[in-house]
Amino acid sequence: MNNTCSYKNICIYSSLFYLITTIIAFINKNYIFGFIALFLTVTSLIVHSCRTEYTLSIDKIFIYIIVIYSFYFVYKKFCKKSCKKIIDLRICILLSFIFATFFITIYLYYYGYYSNQFSFDKDMNTARLYHFFLHFISAYGLSLVNIL
Numbered sequence: 001m002n003n004t005c006s007y008k009n010i011c012i013y014s015s016l017f018y019l020i021t022t023i024i025a026f027i028n029k030n031y032i033f034g035f036i037a038l039f040l041t042v043t044s045l046i047v048h049s050c051r052t053e054y055t056l057s058i059d060k061i062f063i064y065i066i067v068i069y070s071f072y073f074v075y076k077k078f079c080k081k082s083c084k085k086i087i088d089l090r091i092c093i094l095l096s097f098i099f100a101t102f103f104i105t106i107y108l109y110y111y112g113y114y115s116n117q118f119s120f121d122k123d124m125n126t127a128r129l130y131h132f133f134l135h136f137i138s139a140y141g142l143s144l145v146n147i148l
Contacts, residue, residue: 101141
């Protein structure tokens with residue numbers, strides 16, 4: 001892996017989208033979610049400013065933690081709603097957007113990885129632009145999880 005340290009990477013700035021998720025989590029008193037999102041913001045800032053095997057590993061750990069906790073959080077909230085038999089159209093639409101953002105993120109990352117496209121394009125500017133979008137769409141999905 002190329003160990004590069006640069007502040008000219010647009011992904012540094014798109015990592016700040018996770019601060020929106022952090023703020024929304026704290027406003028909604030989802031403190032665990034908020035702290036996980038805050039740590040994800042910090043690790044993402046670090047990995048995009050100075051990428052090493054070590055920083056990338058730590059960032060991936062927090063990505064997995066927030067994905068697992070998000071699924072747990074959605075499951076917990078959805079069970080509360082379904083147990084009360086109050087599943088309205090708004091919740092179904094919100095869940096659809098949450099799962100859509102999750103699948104778009106997975107597609108962009110894993111398909112891109114295996115096909116050398118999107119965030120893994122040979123052209124660094126194209127790769128960073130897709131990774132910027134990946135940060136945006138995943139932060140949007142995580143924010144939706146918090147307002148569920």
